[in-house]
Amino acid sequence: MVKFLTLESIPKAKVNTSGDWLFAKIFSDRFNLKLRNKKYLYPIIVEEKQNYFDLIWGYEILQEYKQDKIDVIVVKASDFYKGLINLEFLKYEFKNSGKIIVCARYFDKILEKKDKTVRFFDIFENILNKKEINLLLQWLKLPEIFDEILIKDNVSLDVIEVFKKFTQNEQRYLLPFFINIRWGKNKSKIFLELLYKLKKREKVDIEIILNPLFEILEKDLSPNDKIQKILNNLRDRCYPLKRTVEKEFLQWSSKIINKKRIRIIPANEFEVDEIIMEIKFDGLYTLKNLIEDLKHKTDEWDKFYNWYKSRLNDE
Amino acid sequence: MTSNIKGIFIDNEVKNSIISKTVSKNAGFVPIIYGDFIRLDDREFKKGYVYLLKHKGKFFKKCPGTKFYNCCGYKIIHIGEGCPLNCSYCILKAYFSHNSIKVWANIEDLYMELDKIFSNREKFFRVGTGEFTDSLAIEHLTNYSKYLIEFLFQYQNVILELKTKVVDLSWIDAVKDTRFILPAWSLNSIDIAATEERSTAPLEERLKAAKTCAEMGFRVCLHFDPIIYYPGWERGYKETIEMIFDYIKSKDIAYLSLGSFRGMPYLFKFIEENWPDSNYIYFGEFIKGVDGKLRLFRPIRIKQFRFIVNLLRKYGVDKQIYFCMESDEVWRATLGYTPKDIGGLANHLIQLSFAPFQSTT
Secondary structure: OOEEEEHHHOOHHHEEOOOOOOHHHHOOHHHHHHHHHOHHHOOEEEEEOOOOEEEEEOHHHHHHOOOOOOEEEEEOOOHHHHHHHHHHHHHHHHOOOOOHHHHHHHHHHHOOHHHHHHHHHHHHOOOOOHHHHHHHHHHOOOOHHHHHHHHOOOOOHHHHHHHOOOOHHHHHHHHHHHHOOOOOHHHHHHHHHHHHHHHHHHOOOHHHHHHHHHHHHHOOOOHHHHHHHHHHHHHHHHOHHHHHHHHHHHHHHHHHOOOOOEEEEEHHHHOOOOEEEEEOOOOHHHHHHHHHHHHHOHHHHHHHHHHHHHHHOOO | OHHHOOEEEEEHHHOOOHHHHHHHHHOOOOOEEEEOOOOOOHHHOOOOEEEEEOOOOOOEEEOOOOOOOEOOOOEEEOOEEOOOOEEOOOHHHHHOOOOOEEEEOOHHHHHHHHHHHHOOOOOOEEEEOOOOOOOOOOHHHHOHHHHHHHHHOOOOOEEEEEEEOOOOOHHHHHOOOHHHEEEEEEEOOHHHHHHHEEOOOOHHHHHHHHHHHHHOOOOEEEEEEEEOOOOOHHHHHHHHHHHHHHHOOHHHEEEEEEEEOEEOHHHHHHHHHHOOOOOHHHHOOEEEOOOOOEEEOHHHHHHHHHHHHHHHHHOOOOOOEEEOOEOHHHHHHHHOOOHHHHOOHHHHHHHHHOHHHHHHO
16 A cells, blocks of 8 residues: 655654665765765655554665655555665666665565575676676675775675685785775776785785785875785795896886887787887977987897897796 | 496497498497487587587598697698596687587598598698597597508508507507608606696507607607696606606607697686686786787797707707797797797698608608
């Protein structure tokens, strides 16, 4: 049975707004403002209890409401449908957002174990693709404490593919790296993959591998600088020879080229003897000067190229 | 090896072929089921089962090497796909989604196709069956190599290489001239052979079989592929190389290949998921090669190759050594020349394969 009231007939104090299905609460103020501005497009939906109302949808509109004539729809709904109604209203907000974990947790708690996977595919089919739903189901195996890093969009959902390879204890050690830093999608995966490689290779407690990284984390650096330093540290340990050769290559290149105008890079990660040169010029005159400059450094180029070949040929 | 086979499915279309009849005779207690299996989806083929099917495509193929590295020009006689052995690094397991062993039982069609190709006596062919399967892993069931040897004897321009990690010398009965057949064994460091090559014959057994062949007048081929980087690899490969020459002499080796462990990223994922104890994928410094496959950083590959080449040269193996899918840079740094300097790799290997004929004429 659906009943229609106006908000003036419902005292605000009698509306319970603590339902876990009110997913909009987790969105930023900016989003809530968007909802408020569209208040005439969204109804307020409540369920009538004995002497109070459960708010099903319309939290932000209810907070802001100053007029009398807003419609309130009174329905009867199970917890499952309360969640579904909220998900439907917010589906565009949840698309490509880690915040969807809040809905997933909600349904995870109210659905029975035996048909949970199938129901999840039904519930989220208009928001996520099959792979993403599977990732979501995998994420739910983590303790709830990890949801924060997804809600903050500090990592993306597919991080779980690497994250799940770590033990529960190791995952807890890793949490501080994600709690206050927003990692890009690729970088968080690279971080975990390098870490996992080191763990498998060195067969030591992850704590030992993480120690120098914790030091970086505690430094007074911007989040981006922290990420860069952490990744460089791990790369140095995972690819010691390659990193050394890369650094030596950079040293050589700064000796022999005008770095403002020319960039040299090893072709195919040093796989072949070729080197790629990029030249930036704004006219024939600049180009001529750069070529002259290169010509004058023939001896240096010879030395550089000898070093390059012998280094790559392990001589 | 029969113990690895859970059952045999024979497709009705090939139930009268000589291969199907041979398998029925050799199956022993392994159950045989007849039916229509050719249209099964790859996922419906059962792991650990052998399927005898009619192959409708080409039987004669070029090795799927890439243009970015030097390919040996190996030609494949495609007798089936999949392998009952369990080597952790095997691309076949990751590549074929069916996980079973398919045998192309319409050998009569294979004969017809090969006849058209090999009848051109102007051309010389080095062919093998060990690309999409182990040449001899289920020979005890199919006698495929035996039939092939009998068939190929009429073509004096074809040398057949049988590449394997098992010991099965039953095909020898069919050989009328040992010069036309090159029995070949894949080898690895003693550690890798012991831990990563499950269900295969132990290294020493492979080398004993190689010795038997050499004593019977065959020249053998050896393949170190994939060469794997792990702590202690020098000792491991040294021990294997020393073991080789406990059994055979350098003159018994027609050619010997070296290939570094490499693969598309999905192979690494496959190994990680299916062989969690196979730690070697974490030790190497892998880069994306020119062909898109992950392979060891060049100086590390060269270090390994140079170490192995130097040891082999000490034992007198020299011009027989070649690299599987390597760059000119690596050839030059380790052997001192490139395939071009020896007239092209494919041509060089043809020369080595047919060398016994040249020395007697």
